[in-house]
Amino acid sequence: QVQLVQSGAEVKKPGASVKISCKASGYTFTNYYLNWVRQAPGQSLEWMGWVNAANGDTGYSLKFQGRVTFNRDTSASTAFMELSRLTSGDTAVYYCARLNAEIRRYDLDYWGQGTLVTVSS
Amino acid sequence: DIVMTQSPLSLPVTPGEPASMSCRSSQSLLHSNGDNYFHWYLQKPGQSPQLLIYLGSNRASGVPDRFSGSGSGTDFTLKLSRVEAEDVGVYYCMQNLQTPNTFGQGTKLEIK
Numbered sequence: 001q002v003q004l005v006q007s008g009a010e011v012k013k014p015g016a017s018v019k020i021s022c023k024a025s026g027y028t029f030t031n032y033y034l035n036w037v038r039q040a041p042g043q044s045l046e047w048m049g050w051v052n053a054a055n056g057d058t059g060y061s062l063k064f065q066g067r068v069t070f071n072r073d074t075s076a077s078t079a080f081m082e083l084s085r086l087t088s089g090d091t092a093v094y095y096c097a098r099l100n101a102e103i104r105r106y107d108l109d110y111w112g113q114g115t116l117v118t119v120s121s
Numbered sequence: 122d123i124v125m126t127q128s129p130l131s132l133p134v135t136p137g138e139p140a141s142m143s144c145r146s147s148q149s150l151l152h153s154n155g156d157n158y159f160h161w162y163l164q165k166p167g168q169s170p171q172l173l174i175y176l177g178s179n180r181a182s183g184v185p186d187r188f189s190g191s192g193s194g195t196d197f198t199l200k201l202s203r204v205e206a207e208d209v210g211v212y213y214c215m216q217n218l219q220t221p222n223t224f225g226q227g228t229k230l231e232i233k
Contacts, residue, residue, distance in 0.1 A: 107175035
């Protein structure tokens with residue numbers, strides 16, 4: 001069965017960086033894109049961007065461009081999201097989610113369990 | 122950016138009764154291929170979002186047939202024919218026709 005397992009919770013100081021991993025299993029990693037979505041406490045969901053697991057191409061929301069980096073390690077079937085220059089506004093649960101772009105599909109069909117990032121001095 | 126507006130924000134429902142919620146987008150989500158790039162997700166308390174409906178009206182694998190999605194262009198509806206206790210949570214609509222992909226603010230379904 002498809003699973004996305006993310007790394008554990010992080011506590012960071014303002015100005016620091018955080019790197020989160022998302023390990024995929026149960027499917028061919030390089031056949032799908034992975035998206036990153038975050039959710040601040042009590043808020044809705046916010047899309048951050050995507051990484052093509054096959055070739056490493058990326059697309060970022062303009063809101064995060066210059067501060068976020070996605071990459072992947074195909075040998076480990078793992079995607080990574082790194083966010084720099086953290087502020088308290090980055091405190092959120094971060095999710096990876098698989099984009100199903102098969103015929104007549106274009107949805108985020110599997111999600112990781114989420115990683116809580118707390119930014120506090 | 123495409124703005125997704127959901128209503129109502131809170132939906133108290135008696136078990137066994139039907140429920141309906143709406144999502145309106147600021148731009149048409151109809152792709153040239155005829156599909157609406159619009160989806161519904163449910164986030165149960167303490168859990169990650171889970172896919173309910175994709176491309177406007179297709180139930181995801183394992184989703185009970187009491188859930189149905191409809192609509193096209195800018196106006197979409199999610200209907201539950203009979204609400205059960207396990208359906209509580211926040212329902213989000215999402216568009217991925219354009220980047221940035223955007224979500225609605227959510228409709229919180231609770232049991233009366």
